[in-house]
Amino acid sequence: MRWTDNFISTLREDPQDAEAISHKLMVRASLIRKLTSGAYTYLPLGLKALKKVEDVIRTEMNRSGAIELLMPAMHPVELWKKTGRYEIMDHVLVKYKDRHGREIVLGPTHEEIITDIVSREINSYKDLPKILYQIQTKFRDEIRPRFGVIRSSEFIMKDAYSFDADTEGLEKSYKKMYDAYCRILERCELPYVAVEADPGVMGGNISHEFMVPSAIGEDEIVICKCGYAASVQVAGCKEPGTEDRSTASSSAAPGTGDRRPTDKIKEVETPDMSSVEDVSKFLRVKPSQLIKTLIYLADGKPIALLVRGDHAANEIKLKNFLKADALEMADDKVIQDVTGGPMGFSGPIGLKIRILADFSLMGIMNAVVGANKKDRHLINVNADRDFKPEAWIDARVITLKDPCPRCAGKIELKHAIEIGHTFKLGTKYSHVLGANFLDKSGKSHPMIMGCYGIGVNRILAASIEVSHDKDGIIWPKPISPYEVVILPLNVENKELLKTSEELYGQMREADLDVILDDRGQRAGVKFKDADLIGFPVQVIIGEKNLQKRKVEIKTRKDGKSQLVDIMDVIKKI
């Protein structure tokens, strides 16, 4: 490709509306332009990179035995109603009515559709297992699109679905996809970690997220030297044994230096103080000496969860423990109803609803709890003596102070960008949509499913996020829009231009993906643009070197260059 035949316009300055580095660079390097919030045009250079990522994905999916197909983006609403996700995913579904009044959903993902197809086409165990995939545009009505292409309302996903006759088959399919994902990310040269994660609305019980650590990542992950890696939402907390417990109970009761249970619960005034921070400051106790009482609605029924003041409740763990389909924070009205007091002053004492407590609170003494009255808290509250939860459970978010759930070593917390997610779905979709097969004995069973998603444009953004410098993007070769850029530094020089054209022709013959910067720009402009866009290799053709029949080959990554004979250029790249 010749630069002047292309459609490239780089920007010298950062766009005003971009925050993330990858977003700024993608705009400046002429890869994308925003149409509206959450929707981006891929300019030719960006599309080229996107296609490269797709190529890598296709190759590895095909290698793993998956088969490509393409499903519609518009879905009849009935399928979504059948699986119940019309309600569950209501807030992200993009919907419209067609001229006949039929309601249409623009697909945010395709479990419903693929299961429907497979239910019609596959009937026998002989046709299993199957892994089907597509690369396609998805639509999600995101609450807040963010960071350019990292979280956009319209995005490109590779989604794959496996169908097996039994769980052993699912394990094999899952492993194949897991391995394929590792290969894909390795080929894209992304530093990633595969972590245990929560399946969320996808269903199933086990899932893995493929995460690329980055400061702008919207998810947090836990990593340990022992190899343990998990989403912060699922990382298990150990039962308090040693150090954690001692911090919890060592702090003194308000106004005393006493560790022993103080005999009387006292009601104290805490005017307008409902937050842990306010209350602990006011009463001069550590946040860890407070008990937060959180009221939830689990499938519509109120339930109280107690966690330590310095801990964050983990709704996923709670939801899993309760085996609830829906879990939400109760609103003011419900709280007033079940506790008798306003939000912010709830406490376990006198509560008539189910009470669960995080096990970091086991044996806590002289704690502070809400009094279920406005502007009142109770002090000197002791576990077991004054309140007794139905169960002590793991229901909080892991913190840096917690030991590794696997080896008890020191953990690290990191922000990360979710690039891919794999799920074991089981029969959740095949059951309701009737994707059944007949086994050898003629008995009908629902197929066992898995699903596997990868964000194609997120790979691009994440790659830039982890690989750039002050001058611009540093592409890994496999996903760079072009592998090589030829920079004739003075196109007015006929001889120089001719040589460049010849070299360009030879490289194309040699199947190199090359772009020729044939613009009549000054050298400096060409260097800046080449660095900004980040082509891995620059072939620089200048007048002085050319007289010696030499050109310069420079690699973007390390900035190192070598002078080589013109005849040897292709060999050296």
Added chain:
RNA sequence: CGGGAAGUAGCGCAGUCUGGUUUAGCGCGCUUGGUUCGGGACCAAGAGGCCGCGGGUUCGAAUCCCGCCUUCCCGACCA
């Protein structure tokens, strides 16, 4: 949806507080001519604006007031 910030030429910004010397500027980019030519050149001449939209106040509004729209950030949410 709550909190914050912003919208002036293709891009990045100043001007708005304190209404009138503003015929609305600057830098980059763009056009033409010339000189340059290995790290975003220089000189000269140009083109390019519903000052986000609507209403109001005023002799007079980019500037003050009211309403709306859009965008970004933080939060809640999220395969």
